[in-house]
Amino acid sequence: MVRIEGPRAAAVVEQVFRHVGRVPVARMRQDGVYFGHLLQVPGEEVVVCRPGPQTLEIHCHGGPQVVQALLEALAAQGAPPAPWSVWLEQKPEPLPVRTALYLLGQAATEKVARLLWHQAHLAWPRWLEQAGAVLRRGELAELECLLREVLGWEDFARHLIEPYQVVLAGRPNVGKSTLLNALLGFQRAVVHPAAGTTRDLVQQTTAWDGLPIRLSDTAGYRATDEPLEREGIRLAARCWAEANLVLAVLDRSRPWEEEDARFLRAVGQHNSQVLVVLNKCDLPPGGGHPPAVEVSALTGHGLQRLQQEALARLVPRWPKLQQPLPLDAPLGQLLRQLLRAVTQRDTTAIARLWPQLAEPQQPEEKRPE
Numbered sequence: 594m595v596r597i598e599g600p601r602a603a604a605v606v607e608q609v610f611r612h613v614g615r616v617p618v619a620r621m622r623q624d625g626v627y628f629g630h631l632l633q634v635p636g637e638e639v640v641v642c643r644p645g646p647q648t649l650e651i652h653c654h655g656g657p658q659v660v661q662a663l664l665e666a667l668a669a670q671g672a673p674p675a676p677w678s679v680w681l682e683q684k685p686e687p688l689p690v691r692t693a694l695y696l697l698g699q700a701a702t703e704k705v706a707r708l709l710w711h712q713a714h715l716a717w718p719r720w721l722e723q724a725g726a727v728l729r730r731g732e733l734a735e736l737e738c739l740l741r742e743v744l745g746w747e748d749f750a751r752h753l754i755e756p757y758q759v760v761l762a763g764r765p766n767v768g769k770s771t772l773l774n775a776l777l778g779f780q781r782a783v784v785h786p787a788a789g790t791t792r793d794l795v796q797q798t799t800a801w802d803g804l805p806i807r808l809s810d811t812a813g814y815r816a817t818d819e820p821l822e823r824e825g826i827r828l829a830a831r832c833w834a835e836a837n838l839v840l841a842v843l844d845r846s847r848p849w850e851e852e853d854a855r856f857l858r859a860v861g862q863h864n865s866q867v868l869v870v871l872n873k874c875d876l877p878p879g880g881g882h883p884p885a886v887e888v889s890a891l892t893g894h895g896l897q898r899l900q901q902e903a904l905a906r907l908v909p910r911w912p913k914l915q916q917p918l919p920l921d922a923p924l925g926q927l928l929r930q931l932l933r934a935v936t937q938r939d940t941t942a943i944a945r946l947w948p949q950l951a952e953p954q955q956p957e958e959k960r961p962e
């Protein structure tokens with residue numbers, strides 16, 4: 594589908610399309626549908642729709658050659674193709690709406706896409722209208738509440754696009770790499786009975802309940818003099834620290850040892866978000882382990898429960914579909930500035946900031962394509 598927008602849209606389409614009944618495109622009413630032929634591609638039947646006064650759509654069913662020929666014909670009429678991001682920049686939409694539409698192009702799952710679509714078409718337009726009315730009535734305490742509620746979702750909103758970092762940590766041979774592969778559903782990392790198999794970080798992005806998750810497998814944690822392995826362990830510890838959640842994997846088939854306690858303490862020093870996982874529950878228990886999520890990376894037992902528990906830690910609450918979200922850093926920053934102005938009852942700053950949020954804006958710099 595090729596969309597033609599602008600005051601000359603009908604005149605341009607007239608030069609590339611002929612209606613079967615020879616009715617000029619200019620006479621087409623809004624939401625009308627015409628059937629006809631492309632003039633530049635003999636025999637090519639297309640449907641033309643008019644969703645808006647200055648917007649026409651040409652629906653082709655040919656292959657890429659037909660679309661290419663159509664684009665060239667349109668360009669020759671003074672309607673060059675525009676990359677979607679450039680097209681979006683020109684839309685007279687308020688910042689939150691445009692942000693949602695922009696991020697929609699980066700959504701990695703259907704769930705995120707649906708959420709962002711709702712942000713653009715329902716959640717933000719409704720909120721801006723409601724908050725605008727509150728502001729006009731001068732109810733600043735109410736506006737403050739509305740802003741605080743939106744800003745409460747910053748962490749959730751950030752991870753619609755940026756994956757949550759989930760790291761597999763553990764002593765050598767507990768089955769971290771096997772667990773990574775099992776959680777991904779394909780073999781990403783090398784698995785071997787020898788301890789100290791994984792040295793480097795092995796990362797792969799997946800989705801849990803429609804949210805992007807980056808899983809990292811790390812080198813087994815132990816005291817060693819081997820320089821390469823030490824480097825791997827150093828890298829692992831850094832990865833633990835940066836994670837949103839650490840899955841601390843223990844081997845349930847071996848008896849609990851002082852080394853396990855030492856490992857858990859080390860993880861705890863790097864990150865407070867730790868979920869203990871007892872792997873190899875298909876084997877008889879070694880005994881002495883604290884209660885934790887039990888899985889078998891080999892048979893797949895308990896993996897779903899592990900995912901649910903991990904996700905519950907990452908996302909303690911889900912927003913309602915109509916809840917507006919601070920979708921990216923610039924939007925979050927603007928909302929915080931506005932909140933500060935509202936809290937301080939600084940009407941000059943509010944008058945300056947509110948239009949930046951609620952009124953259609955042209956950005957100063959172009960985003961990358």
Ligand SMILES: Nc1nc2c(ncn2[C@@H]2O[C@H](COP(=O)(O)OP(=O)(O)OP(=O)(O)O)[C@@H](O)[C@H]2O)c(=O)[nH]1
Binds near residue numbers: 763875
């Ligand atoms: N029975 C059983 N064996 C498992 C399970 N998970 C892993 N293993 C075995 O344990 C051994 C070590 O598995 P890996 O996944 O390489 O362990 P790792 O923790 O990544 O080890 P390093 O990379 O050395 O730190 C392999 O022989 C696996 O087949 C499990 O759930 N049950």
Ligand SMILES: [Mg+2]
Binds near residue numbers: 810813
């Ligand atoms: Mg490994």
